[in-house]
Amino acid sequence: xxxxxxxxxxxxxxxxxxxxxxxxxxxxxxxxxxxxxxxxxxxxxxxxxxxxxxxxxxxxxxxxxxxxxxxxxxxxxxxxxxxxxxxxxxxxxxxxxxxxxxxxxxxxxxxxxxxxxxxxxxxxxxxxxxxxxxxxxxxxxxxxxxxxxxxxxxxxxxxxxxxxxxxxxxxxxxxxxxxxxxxxxxxxxxxxxxxxxxxxxxxxxxxxxxxxxxxxxxxxxxxxxxxxxxxxxxxxxxxxxxxxxxxxxxxxxxxxxxxxxxxxxxxxxxxxxxxxxxxxxxxxxxxxxxxxxxxxxxxxxxxxxxxxxxxxxxxx
Amino acid sequence: xxxxxxxxxxxxxxxxxxxxxxxxxxxxxxxxxxxxxxxxxxxxxxxxxxxxxxxxxxxxxxxxxxxxxxxxxxxxxxxxxxxxxxxxxxxxxxxxxxxxxxxxxxxxxxxxxxxxxxxxxxxxxxxxxxxxxxxxxxxxxxxxxxxxxxxxxxxxxxxxxxxxxxxxxxxxxxxxxxxxxxxxxxxxxxxxxxxxxxxxxxxxxxxxxxxxxxxxxxxxxxxxxxxxxxxxxxxxxxxxxxxxxxxxxxxxxxxxxxxxxxxxxxxxxxxxxxxxxxxxxxxxxxxxxxxxxxxxxxxxxxxxxxxxxxxxxxxx
Numbered sequence: 104x105x106x107x108x109x110x111x112x113x114x115x116x117x118x119x120x121x122x123x124x125x126x127x128x129x130x131x132x133x134x135x136x137x138x139x140x141x142x143x144x145x146x147x148x149x150x151x152x153x154x155x156x157x158x159x160x161x162x163x164x165x166x167x168x169x170x171x172x173x174x175x176x177x178x179x180x181x182x183x184x185x186x187x188x189x190x191x192x193x194x195x196x197x198x199x200x201x202x203x204x205x206x207x208x209x210x211x212x213x214x215x216x217x218x219x220x221x222x223x224x225x226x227x228x229x230x231x232x233x234x235x236x237x238x239x240x241x242x243x244x245x246x247x248x249x250x251x252x253x254x255x256x257x258x259x260x261x262x263x264x265x266x267x268x269x270x271x272x273x274x275x276x277x278x279x280x281x282x283x284x285x286x287x288x289x290x291x292x293x294x295x296x297x298x299x300x301x302x303x304x305x306x307x308x309x310x311x312x313x314x315x316x317x318x319x320x321x322x323x324x325x326x327x328x329x330x331x332x333x334x335x336x337x338x339x340x341x342x343x344x345x346x347x348x349x350x351x352x353x354x355x356x357x358x359x360x361x362x363x364x365x366x367x368x369x370x371x372x373x374x375x376x377x378x379x380x381x382x383x384x385x386x387x388x389x390x391x392x393x394x395x396x397x398x399x400x401x402x403x404x405x406x407x408x409x410x411x412x413x414x415x416x417x418x419x
Numbered sequence: 420x421x422x423x424x425x426x427x428x429x430x431x432x433x434x435x436x437x438x439x440x441x442x443x444x445x446x447x448x449x450x451x452x453x454x455x456x457x458x459x460x461x462x463x464x465x466x467x468x469x470x471x472x473x474x475x476x477x478x479x480x481x482x483x484x485x486x487x488x489x490x491x492x493x494x495x496x497x498x499x500x501x502x503x504x505x506x507x508x509x510x511x512x513x514x515x516x517x518x519x520x521x522x523x524x525x526x527x528x529x530x531x532x533x534x535x536x537x538x539x540x541x542x543x544x545x546x547x548x549x550x551x552x553x554x555x556x557x558x559x560x561x562x563x564x565x566x567x568x569x570x571x572x573x574x575x576x577x578x579x580x581x582x583x584x585x586x587x588x589x590x591x592x593x594x595x596x597x598x599x600x601x602x603x604x605x606x607x608x609x610x611x612x613x614x615x616x617x618x619x620x621x622x623x624x625x626x627x628x629x630x631x632x633x634x635x636x637x638x639x640x641x642x643x644x645x646x647x648x649x650x651x652x653x654x655x656x657x658x659x660x661x662x663x664x665x666x667x668x669x670x671x672x673x674x675x676x677x678x679x680x681x682x683x684x685x686x687x688x689x690x691x692x693x694x695x696x697x698x699x700x701x702x703x704x705x706x707x708x709x710x711x712x713x714x715x716x717x718x719x720x721x722x723x724x725x726x727x728x729x730x731x732x733x734x735x
Contacts, residue, residue: 311627353735419669
């Protein structure tokens with residue numbers, strides 16, 4: 104379907120960086136940037152905006168912090184149609200550390216929060232808006248939020264100036280009917296606002312859940328190249344661009360950068376669908392235990408991981 | 420959702436065999452058989468029923484032919500709740516070569532056909548029914564069939580005694596709205612009959628399309644262990660069993676056989692999602708060109724394959 108309002112946000116560096124502490128070469132980040140420009144992708148989420156009080160510079164590469172000098176080393180003044188986005192976690196950034204938009208190449212700051220942090224998220228997002236940025240709130244782990252708490256959070260967002268809220272399937276535990284329910288609930292609670300979708304691929308449903316969200320009217324779509332991202336990864340940018348027939352998008356540059364940059368990376372970092380991620384996804388659990396398992400010598404002892412994860416359930 | 424009519428047909432040996440000419444060790448086939456028995460899966464499709472006039476015994480392993488003696492070497496008299504299925508391709512088997520059910524451990528024969536072969540498929544399926552077998556017709560490549568031809572084929576099936584017809588996404592080119600349309604069309608044309616789904620994973624939609632089919636009322640669900648199958652492979656048995664909460668299914672034996680048999684096989688055979696399969700899927704083309712590409716030294720030159728496949732389209 105042709106809907107010109109649709110925007111694709113490629114989060115390869117930001118979400119993928121969760122797998123290597125944002126230790127990317129400049130060549131890699133530049134290649135991703137140029138490919139997204141050429142492909143007509145709308146936004147590149149290039150990293151987190153974090154405080155050095157929260158994270159170490161020795162452990163984390165520059166895209167955990169997104170200093171202006173690092174950004175400009177890659178994008179110059181970014182005289183392109185590709186907008187740049189950073190994510191900010193509640194409590195990990197001093198609002199005063201965020202420069203006014205006129206002094207930054209960043210176009211959008213997305214505030215990630217859990218439901219109990221919604222007040223703080225709205226305050227930070229409105230602070231960013233006042234400084235001149237586009238902004239969204241990405242309400243994480245919604246699959247664990249009860250109906251009362253979600254309704255209250257949605258009510259708070261409705262009263263705010265924040266223009267966009269995301270349906271975020273942090274644990275990759277949802278299927279189409281759950282995405283439908285949430286998208287409809289968000290639209291009903293937030294008339295006039297934009298709804299986005301950020302899906303994870305634990306059960307191989309990240310792309311299809313994104314399609315469901317499109318059908319429901321969501322217009323901000325997160326994806327990463329070859330699904331590169333935490334654990335099972337994300338909706339793949341290449342499947343999404345192949346699906347969207349929107350004339351602004353070109354698939355060839357996406358395929359090219361996957362071939363030249365992402366496939367070699369895949370030899371070193373083992374993201375994507377694996378049985379331990381399926382297990383945490385089906386149990387609606389955070390993927391961290393599966394990620395630890397995938398780093399352990401017992402990686403392929405799936406039965407042991409299944410037994411460990413299901414011992415408090417009566418699962419066979 | 421709990422729907423006791425749902426049946427899972429694991430096609431690991433039959434569809435996976437397309438990747439290695441059915442050259443499986445007996446140990447492998449037995450391990451799959453015992454895992455499916457223990458997991459409560461409904462059917463195991465163990466191979467093709469073919470004539471030796473059509474295929475060579477030296478090139479193809481025993482599961483291309485499914486002789487009774489080979490079957491019994493694996494399953495004995497199959498005194499289990501797991502039913503056995505074989506697939507028959509039109510023109511590749513002499514109907515007279517099919518033994519009466521009382522002399523066979525096979526429970527079901529599924530007839531695969533293209534739309535122009537529907538008359539022959541109905542004749543062969545009814546022949547199998549007369550010999551005592553359960554039967555289905557799997558109408559392949561429906562994404563290439565025009566509406567007039569499909570309506571005529573459905574009308575023919577409606578008038579037949581064949582109880583089950585499959586929606587088959589041979590090229591892995593369909594998404595949820597197309598599956599919905601076909602499932603609804605099949606149900607409308609075939610009142611009282613069972614509808615099945617067989618999906619391929621070129622665009623990472625095999626599992627989600629199977630979920631869509633379930634929501635639409637389809638009760639025969641094809642899958643394979645870790646998606647092992649032609650090209651991009653199939654709906655994964657483990658994601659399907661994890662999704663279905665039906666009390667007859669157990670996930671642990673499925674995870675165990677994947678760990679012990681399928682992961683080692685994956686070191687040798689490279690099925691699953693890869694960019695060339697995405698390209699044929701998005702173009703609604705047969706995956707054979709992508710499979711050849713994946714066997715060539717240029718395997719990772721995705722851009723070259725994309726250029727070659729899209730030269731007659733105006734795709735960027």
